[in-house]
Amino acid sequence: MVVIVFALLAAAIVVAIALITVGRITGEFVDAAPTSIYDLDEAVEFVAERIPEEATAQLTFDEVRSMLTWHLEYLEERGVARRQGVNDLAAGPLVAAEDDALAHVLGRASEAGLELDDVWVVQVLDADTAYLEAIGAIGPQVPMPPDPSGPDPEPSPS
Template identity: 40%
Template sequence: MVLIAVVAVAALAFVIAAAVIGREAAKLGSTPKMPVYRLEEAVEFVSEELPFEYAAVLSPDDVRRMLRWHINGLQFDRPVAGTAEPGDPETAGDVPVVVAEENLVVGVHRRAVDAGVPVGLDAVEAVLEIHLEYLRLIGAIDRAA
């Protein structure tokens, strides 16, 4: 009789555990994956996609610095007027935050020139456009951006 009770309790524990694990697995399966930004992966992607005339003068270290400046600009620059303020609880999730890309290109170019990177405005624009494509590819920004 004791053996039957032990087997019944073990079976009940197994059923409860299977139900809980199944529910959590289903919940995790339906949650979209968060994009993970890897700087070295981004540098490699941009360096490979960069047109030859720019790749010939830009080292991976130059590209890495420009990508850091660009991602910092995307993260910390003020949004364009008329869009949501980052962290504003009233508009959170309602209105997309838009950053003026032209300002970022000029800002990254200025920082690159100040750092002694031999780069023109057109090269910076190419690097940042490819960087945006990488961000779209990993799902960090919307396709419309």
């Protein structure tokens, strides 16, 4: 009789530990941001379909692929993107300036010996940003906080 009670008590403890563990892990998944996977082949097609005909007539798929790779490289350097399997999350908001991304891509194109029109690069980066939004990798723009060194707000009338 004592053995049966002890066995039931041990089973109840094991079930309780399992339920607590599953609940904790489930809670962590709920709090975690969903992961968006950037598929380069899909992104090349997405971008090629959205840039103007003048650009698609001049750019090859390899050039578009290179620009997208360099854009991702820039985003990774800024901490905005990360490689698959890397789960380091930033402590605060991350910002990647569009002008800096353009400069990075143009610089890398120059290093590679590609002569790309600045307008084409802007169109490709804009379409890539649309792809990032479509896959959920970019959220809505966060409003800038008020400038702490700015003028004091007007007191409200009492």
